[in-house]
Amino acid sequence: MTIIVSQSSFPAQGFEHRFYHGNRYHCLSTKVTLAWDADSRLEALERQPPLYLHDTWRDQPERSSLLYPSDLIPFKPSTDVLILGTVRPPEERPLPMWYASLQIGELEKRLRFFGPRHWQYGALSGWTLSEPEPTDGVALLYENAFGGCIGDKPHYEEGEYFPDNPVGCGFIDVRQTDRAQRYRAAQIEAWDAPLREFGRPVRPGGFGPLPAYVPERLQHAGTYDEQWQQEVAPNIPLDMDLRYWNTAHADQRPAGYLKAGDRIRLAGIRPGAPLELTIPPYDAAAVCSYEDGSRVSQVMSLDTVLLDLDASRMTLRFHAIVAQDERIKRINLYCASTTLVDKEVRHG
Template sequence: MLHTNNTPFAAIGFEQWKPDGTPMACIAARCSLLLHEGAVHYAGTQALVLADEFAGDPHREPMLKAGDLVPFRPGADITVIGSAHAPEPAREFEAAIRVGPLTKRLRLTGPRHWVHDGHWRLSEPEAVTEVPLSWRLASGGRIVGDPDGDADPRNPIGAGIVHPLYTSEKLEISAPQISSAEHPLSLDPARPADPEGVGPVPPWWQTRARHAGTYDRAWQDTHHPLLPGDFDYRFYQVAPPGLQLAGYLAPGMMVEGEGLLPGAARFRFRLPDLMPFAKFSFTDGREVTARLNLDGLHLDLREGIKFDLTWRAWIPSCPAFYRIDLELGRWDEVMAMGLPVPGAEGLEIA
């Protein structure tokens, strides 16, 4: 389906059907870059992510990257993997990521516990210089002592939840080390606050699963294998709340980090001037050219500053659909072409 790729990106063409049965010709592209001495450079390897990637067991370890075989996202995702850093040992400190109009600020602490001495209370945190930005250290997790092994559907791998009936008062229960800087951590361990984080969210967690639609007997009998009629494309948004942009990213948008590098060093750069566009061709001679939506910025700060950008486009297909050719231009050049952009129903006038 993807015939020519005249960009340095990794890209793939594929077909997917909408819930109403409309076939869609889709293209997805990914570019890996790095920041070195204040300038953005292409990374050495450009590769697609064909399936979601995890740090280990998907039901125990955090998600690292989302797969690229996604037909459409209604907005842009910003995610970060790495650690938060304090300039010197501290019991508590803050870190933040800013992208365009969005700011996500977290409060981090050293290890601490829920302890029971007549009632559950938080112990004093240890002093640390680094806290991994892992969902394992956020609110949520399994209900400690629950015979059914139930867990918080918002974050099943979180620090753990105290249950008044099931949790032994003799235990020290790990408490969250990551919370919102704007909203204090709940002091009731049986009623955990909303999980806070910056990493990608797996598809079976509540924030995404609620958009997956209804898979009941009626769907199985009358609609399978199509997506259910109440499927919402927000299901494909992998960023946590607070890091989903209404609309899309754009070249030149500012990206800033605070407390996300060793020594709490700050970083700042602009998204590069990269604007891919695609020509969709049909055997009957029709041609449609469209911009791709820049729908993902995925920062990997584990070693230096690396990041992936993802783009996507789709149009309604038919038996006469033939091929996709991917091209790359500068922002001003491509904008001057007046190309349509992908929307929920297909192409829209920008």
């Protein structure tokens, strides 16, 4: 039996998971939470928040926005960059509309933000979109993006919900609309998918985590059919793409893993200058001790960066997988702020 022990003040965990062909791996994680000040300087919190052992939802599970994905995700092939909280106008006053951008190295993503607005019917104009009201902030919730369900019921049939975002607003059956009613319109738009026509679906905009049931993630889940049930279960499908476990939109993930020194820039999310944060240097590693006395160190990759705008916090999750081996008696998990220090000396 392998014992997993944290050797740092940061929360850490290990659990076992079956990958392809039933191969078993130790999935190892440690998490660092830091606060940024007015000058974007980062400092680790004295009291570190615990790991999330379950998905955390805004309200009812799977019927509201996913706020914090579980830290029990087995593996991510690249870094998720997630943004939570409230986006504020870039000026010191409420605005009816503005845009914000997220920049991760060469990646750039833009969203439009609006104050409250509605679709309303006029005898001569038909269905038109009202002018947005000035607002001092828009919450980064998928309830504020296009989507939704038709009616309120325990279960929905195909066509009664918008698969890309069932918790959003604006998805309706135009054949059953009430012309005397105003219908809430999305306050967050994807840059290349503006609302133009009443009842016409558009791609929802957002910076937050995606739940497992949306098509952007489900397309990577693999095939769970009778053949899988008879020949592969309980192992993951052989055609599963490990990107299924990424919770960020594809346009918020670099090709590989972010590292110390990489920069994240957010513009249009608060009054004044953009928020520019640099990934701080942390040395995270798993050191396996074998029964013959030998030790092997494995660097843990930075697979999640989560920015909470309301709390001014950055969370870094480092992760590694180690093939299960009966000869491994102990795995020590290390994590510390560091400069250039030889890892063999540090962990030796």
